[in-house]
Amino acid sequence: MKYEITVNGTMRLVEVEATREGSFRVAFDGVTHVVDLTRPTPEAFQMLIDGASWEAGAVSEEGGWMVDVMGFTTSVEVVDPRRKALKMAAGTHGGTVSTQMPGRVVRILVQPGEIVKKGQPLLVVEAMKMENEMKTPMDGTVAAILVTEGQTVETGAKLVRIE
Amino acid sequence: MKYEITVNGTMRLVEVEATREGSFRVAFDGVTHVVDLTRPTPEAFQMLIDGASWEAGAVSEEGGWMVDVMGFTTSVEVVDPRRKALKMAAGTHGGTVSTQMPGRVVRILVQPGEIVKKGQPLLVVEAMKMENEMKTPMDGTVAAILVTEGQTVETGAKLVRIE
Amino acid sequence: MRSPPFRKVLVANRGEIAVRVIRACHELGVRTVAVYSDVDRHALHVRNAGEAYNIGPAPSAESYLRGDVILEVARRSGAEAIHPGYGFLSENAAFAQAVLDAGLVWIGPPPSAIESMGSKTGARQRMIAAGVPVVPGTAEAIASEEEALTIAKRFGFPVMLKAAAGGGGKGMRRVDHEADFAAAWRSTRSEAAKSFKDDAVYLEKFVENPKHVEIQVLADAHGHTVHLFERDCSVQRRNQKVVEETPCPVLPEATRQAMAKVAVQAAEAVNYVGAGTIEFLFSQASGEFYFLEMNTRLQVEHPITEMVTGIDLARAQLRIAAGEPLWFTQAEVRQNGHAVECRVYAEDPANNFAPAPGKISGLREPGGPWVRVDSGVYAGYEVPIHYDPMVAKLICWGADREEALSRCIRALREYRVRGIRTSIPFFTELLRDPEFVAGTYSTGFLSPERLERLAEGARHDDIAIIAAALAQLERDTKPARAQHAEVPETAWKRSGRPGGAL
């Protein structure tokens, strides 16, 4: 199987195949790794990578996996190139800003119809006694505000639609 | 709901009813307890029993639950009296001796057709470098031996049928 | 066996400190009462306590700060004493008084001592009277530029000019040389007038690259006060302590003794009883130290003092509150080895340390020799959005500093918290930072640049790629499993995180 895997802003083409039960070859950046895999718990990937013991947790999230290694957690985007064309077709020129953090909406800073610049704060979500600005990742127009001030939101809740 | 609950050889009639979400009344031995229940993890029963905080683990096992409290684990048999009649009808005059411990059958001590007395060892299962005798819980005749020497058995494996 | 100091104690707190106090009670044979807000029914302190009662909705103001409700629970459950932990009601003199008025024991200092130390300016005056060194300053507005310059020269440059009506870091200006003084004076005044409609300005000595060093004290109700040496808490972010260690790696022995002596003096000046902490600014340049404030409660970082002295501070609080005289002398308190604490926060180091509450899907805490975890969470626990983001503390002891640090790095690498992001990986880098290892770091250590560098250093992208490839392959080759819908807004959702890099 071939995947386009993006982590920390860099996309790599990764080829992975099972060689026998629990054993895999994973190739990227010109190197092929031999990986022996076992799953001590449902979220744990215990890997012997070319003999070296590494363990990662992988929790499914939209567009890929939330992966932790040695305590460091990062989002890894995985795209199957065969499905990519389909996705591109379905793509939009706008999008919805969501929160990946539960909290309470304390202030809304924009109005429907307002023109916003990439990086501009849209609203403020409070969690754990800290206020956090939610910014737009692109230029556009505020099409809809999907929450109200004082509302408690869960992870993944849609906040603002930009077009 | 009424249950016949047996633990450590003593059977009690226990009445349990939900009063509201997470709140219950449990009555036995002439005392009614008010219990607030929450489930922090799938196997944990976190209970405030008349205000006192207790926690038990309950794992389903045949005939009831394997319950641990403060580290002590015991088998609790639970019978619904309404279903009891049905069960009694289905009951037999013999039964099958199983193992609740995985291990390896190292010696078989009886033969098919042999008459055995309650408490008599039937075979020896080895686990963790220790040999453990499996005994018959009643008088009877060995109807069938369901394992062979050297065989590895899992928890719950049927060893000998007695009639 | 000794008889328990109390029959039953109510712990008016949540999280790891409630768990900590409950442990101390149980070890002493004291029964415990926990209180919990609506979202804390599942919390670890409820699971560990002897009894537990609901005290209201999630917001602290409606539950953990409701002294009246808590007193009612104490009455109903028959608790004899109340331990406030830290935060919440712990430094609320009025609540302490209410506890006493209800005929219960307050496991903390007398309300008068809390009061005395509660106001920064009041505490400063009191400490000056007690002969405790404070940062030299005028505290009151200065009339003229000439007078101000005279004072500045007396303190020695650098000095800080501060708008009397300012605060929170606003309206301040540092002056390094006499030549710059006149201009600085004028602009601070005019800015103060503009910003705060009040041009009053006062002056303070500026302590360069200070360390935050604090002394733990313990006093009984019979007039004995001892100190348990210092803690270096200079590793701070947003004025929050992040890593603490003891002994302070650069404190000269004579200064340690002098600082400890002053701390005992300070505690005695307010007739202190129980466990308390005197915070100082320590200048590595001049060797001087200055009183900052007193915390009239158990500190978050108390475990490192426990590890090097062998004295259980939470147990000591209970015994002292029950009237027991101190059972050891100052001479018997020794600093043995070295201890470090890392505060594990539910926050994302790669995303400007944004809060990261959520469900802990997997947890494996480190163990083995001299590794202590004081945790308020467990596998399967949902870290709520309403409270402090600290979920646990990792404390490691070693025969010397190097042993303690290497053990702490080992423990951090074993630590697995899955489902939420935490500051754990950031610590593995921080503890190997050359300036940290040298021990000379000051309160300015965690600059934005260093924070980012340390967070980046913790990445293991190659391993993450392999794991994600295997996870994806597993999903794609097991088509029977329920699959999460992949929607086109993917990139948007990710970038919607606060401070997102996109």
Add this chain to the structure above:
Amino acid sequence: MRSPPFRKVLVANRGEIAVRVIRACHELGVRTVAVYSDVDRHALHVRNAGEAYNIGPAPSAESYLRGDVILEVARRSGAEAIHPGYGFLSENAAFAQAVLDAGLVWIGPPPSAIESMGSKTGARQRMIAAGVPVVPGTAEAIASEEEALTIAKRFGFPVMLKAAAGGGGKGMRRVDHEADFAAAWRSTRSEAAKSFKDDAVYLEKFVENPKHVEIQVLADAHGHTVHLFERDCSVQRRNQKVVEETPCPVLPEATRQAMAKVAVQAAEAVNYVGAGTIEFLFSQASGEFYFLEMNTRLQVEHPITEMVTGIDLARAQLRIAAGEPLWFTQAEVRQNGHAVECRVYAEDPANNFAPAPGKISGLREPGGPWVRVDSGVYAGYEVPIHYDPMVAKLICWGADREEALSRCIRALREYRVRGIRTSIPFFTELLRDPEFVAGTYSTGFLSPERLERLAEGARHDDIAIIAAALAQLERDTKPARAQHAEVPETAWKRSGRPGGAL
């Protein structure tokens, strides 16, 4: 930072001790190689190691005892040294020699020292020559009843008569008084003739109600040997240690010093290098002590010594093996406070301590101050049937014995191991047993009656009933959930457990 003692070490073991050694290596900056049998791919030591290699099928003889395969892994992985842990190959002199012959470092004593202490009779002779007290006995068959009586009177009653061809506790008879001697002599001889076809009998002094007390020693390769005080390991079942503590609560200081001196003598007599333990029988009645045997490896119970001395024994082994001279003197080694260890076995206390392997469905290890867990398992781990039933060790330290014991009880009550039965609840009762608390217990302490009483005392049937009722109600009122079939043989299945009470 100190430079690591080795670049890479192979740990030839599994379970908690492999995890323990890997931790020590990582703290010292040493990379690690684990080995595992077919059933141990999931094991914790593999998860924690730097590299890991399969060495064969589950049975130890085909994997963990395969010295040749392990040496091949060492060669292939580039390990410089091998740490054997305890058990398996740790006291195999031939393997130690093979390691040296392969040009690798053996993290343990020289093969000659293992050899010297390996044979009980050889070790006894060697110790007598070195002036170490041994249990008085003839070791060889005695020709006549008269000669035997003379010797018995010289040793003093009680004595033991033992069939020379016997063993494992068979063919022994205790004689308390001279008057009984003749009859005992005759019946022991005739029984020996019948049972072993050999009527040769020898005689040993019987040590009444002895304590098992052992001394930890540490020796470098430069001729320095120090002791790290004693451990009381008298709480035993089936000759297996169950609970250990240090200091021994009843050892007079003069005896402690004498025993420690003798232990150093014993180690020096065999040119010992590394960590080792000299076991003694200590008679509380007479105050005498006798050499029993030497364990030429790290002991299971080494952590309690670490807790009171502050010396990391596993790290010390690595540094000594790398040739480092001891970095402290005897005078600097101090006993600070008190430590207790409970060995957590996967066994059912309520069912005659039958082995209880299986899957750990839930696990919450205790934490907080001075609580150490050295574990070889995790939540979700299947404890295999092939190896020792010890799954973890709980070690607690306290400023004094009472603090250590009360802390240990608190920790045991926090400890949750679900899905398998363990000895944890039994310990909460044992640590409160009056004879244990008095400290006067001997090796006969865990009589069958006491074992049963302690196991029974740990029951909480009322709570179990409530939990089972709630669990059943939950199942019965959620009919959509998959339900386990209930078969009529239920009662049979339960009674089929070994030693079942039905």
